[in-house]
Amino acid sequence: MKAKYISYQDTHSFSKLVLDYVNDVDLLKSFYSYRPDLDGLKKAVESHHFVGDRKVLVDALKEQYQAIQVNQAVSNNIELLLDHHTYTVTTGHQLNLFTGPLYFIYKIVTTINLALELKIAFPDKNFVPIYWMATEDHDFEEINHISLDDKQISWIQQTNGATGRLSTKTVVAAVQAYKGYLGISKNGKKLGKMVEKAYLENENLADATRTLVNCLFEQYGLVIVNADDKALKSQFAPIIKQDITQQNSANLTEKTSSILENAGYKTQVNGRDINFFYLKENLRERIIKEGDLFKVNNTAITFTEDELLTEIDNSPERFSPNVIMRPLYQEVILPNIAYIGGGAEVAYWMQLKANFDFYKVNFPVLLLRNSALVIDRRSLENLNKLKFDFEDIFLPTQELQNKWIKNNTELQVCLTDEAAAVKAIFDRIKLNSFKIDKTLEASADAALTKTEKLIKNLEKKLVKAEKRNHEVSISQIEHLKQRLFPGGTLQERTLNLAPMYVNYGDDFIASLIENFEPLGGDFTLILA
Template sequence: MTTTISRKALSSFSTFSSAFGQDQTSFSAFIQQPFDSVEDLTAQAKRKHPVYSSASRKIVTDTIARQLEHQLSVSQLSNLDLLREETTMTITTGHQLTLFGGPLFLLYKVLHVVKLARSFNESQTEFKAVPVFWLASEDHDFEEIQSAQLFNKNLRWESEQKGPVGRFHMENYDLVLDELKAFFTTKEACELLELVKDLPDTNYAIHYQQLMNRLFADFGVLVLQPDDHALKQLFIPVLQREITEKPSFKAVQVTNEQLQKAGWSPQAQARACNLFLLDATGRHRIDPSANGFTIDGKAYSKEELLQLTEQQPELFSPNVILRPVYQETILPNLAYIGGGGEMAYWIQLKGVFEAHDVLFPLIQQRNSLLLVDGATAKRIEKTGWELSRFFEPKEQLRKAYLLEHDADQLNMEAIQAQFQSLRLSMITKAKEIDASLESFAEAETVRMSKQLEVYEQRLLKQVKQQHEQALKAIDGVCDRFLPGNVLQERALHWLNFAPSGDYSSLLTAIEAVIDPFQSDLIVVELKN
């Protein structure tokens, strides 16, 4: 059973997320075109197909085949063969490398792309589309992704390594992997244990690529690792233009001014040069200087960097401004699917794409889902409330429940009024006897006021005990829906909804309810 709740009714979604998801028309100046039907993909295919070369297609398909040699499922092999055809395009999502797949929304992103590609293929016969998952393996924010909260335990990969997470060696990773396996060792033929069995340990990008490849094997998803020499060769013209002309900074500045005039705050800031240089010690900013460039204090001439782009393009890494340009340069892509935060910076980039002569894709906000497992459904039933009620802060809900069920017992207004009358009488009486007693009387009434607070709290505690089961149910639902006042899809690791370790039914249930053109929160009652 599924229902929807409007994003606008939920404070957990930003104003931008609600507006962009509901109607892209007001953002027309910042995007290729509003994307509100599957037919828009056909229009984009007619734009992209003539400007995407056969040579690029061969490099991309050969790279996927090389990266995932002997690891592709039947449906993935079929999609790779399709992608070799000139009329096959891609629909893409991407994400940084996480621990064992990360939050629930990662599943939503990927399965959204799967569903959208299928809808496109069923809607017309001129083109085909295959789903692609782009690994942001050059991201260097390890602290953001090094831990996972599973079954009330924090799993954490401890490492002192720096630089792109995809290039991390696997030191200490076996320790956190063993912790994960320990949750499922009592299960026979557990899918999760098979998922993580014998994964390569060359580096984290290769390990994670094969993990995601296995996880989405049945859906035909092609998982691409872009930190690759062959792929970076396709990016050389953009690298060289960024070094020689530096057009991205100005393009973003112009767009940011337009966004601010339209009432939106820019998500990302461009730099004078939006590239990093990768080496064994990390990912280093390339900063323009009076005589060329500096990288960690070391001087480089423009000619030296240009020569390096020709010889070793894999040493260059785009930042958040140019990463989408890299993606759209190498893929025959029609649309990028991402979260609200991603959409907020994508709308800053159309001018950057134009400056680098790369076609801007359609963009779409991914579905947002709320999963309701059996235990949570029972807790909701225990409170007697509708599900939509549980998007308020926990303490506010607890108070509301008590007031609904014991308002008379908790109503202290009459007692407070009597106390205020008594307080005034005490102070007046003291002043009548001797004016110097006024401060004494006020101090006594303050002490009495504090005692009254203790009295009120004791009564409240007793009422709470009488409703302990219902209040525990409220706590349980809130911790499942808005843990730490963060949306479930962002706060909870997906494996929390596959406690047996068998995840296929979870993926199937999610894929069944994904609706690429649904902008509201989709509430899914799981059968378990």
């Protein structure tokens, strides 16, 4: 597989904030610490002050990996975390069924590649790639299904608690349906065995996800963290107590969000007065304050302030950070210098910088994960035959068809010159009318507007007629767009790993490792 690169801007798929961040717009500089380049990462390493406990982290990871036969690369990286010259590079994601959309895979590959790049740049340091499992998330409806071609596979289950603790006893039907899609090819059977082992030999979704992701990435030394852990939460307990009682994160995030919005950027997350949930088996509910009491929403559980502080001391694992506080928890327990996320994640992390500063916790370098479009051989042949540039395929279908018509017809379907000539004539009419009677100027403008509309409509009819004359090519363009942009959106946002693995096997991930450039700043096209 080969790779080509185009600018993110040419994909028409990323927000203004993301593009401005990538392009180093001054307005955003106060919302992050260091630029996402080697110089910025060097500064992050030099200024890093780790507030957590490395031994607690390593002991927790070893316990979490007890049920897995650990690859030497993973084992070595876990041990390296004891060394104060070791730093982590992290990405996080929900526990999507069977890895969910492709961008989950892309996030992890970007993380692995950045760790490799940093080791080359700074050989006296160590860099460990981390996948942070969002085991405490409770939105099961977001993660319980995947789309495969025109078929959707869903895991039907009732749950109110953290998804990581969810029992896998009811996932059998979804596993069998997935294996049915994978088929009996060598690659399909291999992925099917991985999925079966992960989901049917583990008791909960967190362990199932760890097993599957480990199978896919263990040779690259990826370390997988489940932060739903009492020992790890204990390190975060002082901040949990301070933030729930003083509500600092709510005020700080609200101020930052207002500044971003006033600057014309769309904010991604909204904080609450208290940004923690109370977590127990089959329960993850918001903590709210009513009068002098702290209540667990939709339950009869209440605490006085003293009782709440005692509960945090005794059972810190019961306090689950929401989207506002989770990044801070991550940076407290990991010696982390970089976070890899999608566009929305990069945007919401920028809402949190003031919160990190308040609690004196390192704010990592934010890197936009690598995005990619896999162009299969058939699609590439169609692209070449239609004489499109790679940037062209990101245009809307109709616009792409119109472009092909205008580039390939021998007849004139574009009336731009004619419209300009008509406007020049009306300008003279307007001037003459004004000299005769000033009130006629508006009539001349109205007549011009009507005529321009008629010309545009005629041009559309000409293009439509030419489309009928070139039905084969127009149909090819439509099918090309459907193959490369299923559901009309970026391939990586809907397509699962399954078809890629069936077609290319382990070579698919190996090719991503070879071609993704975390610091390259471009969108990747994988030519399969």
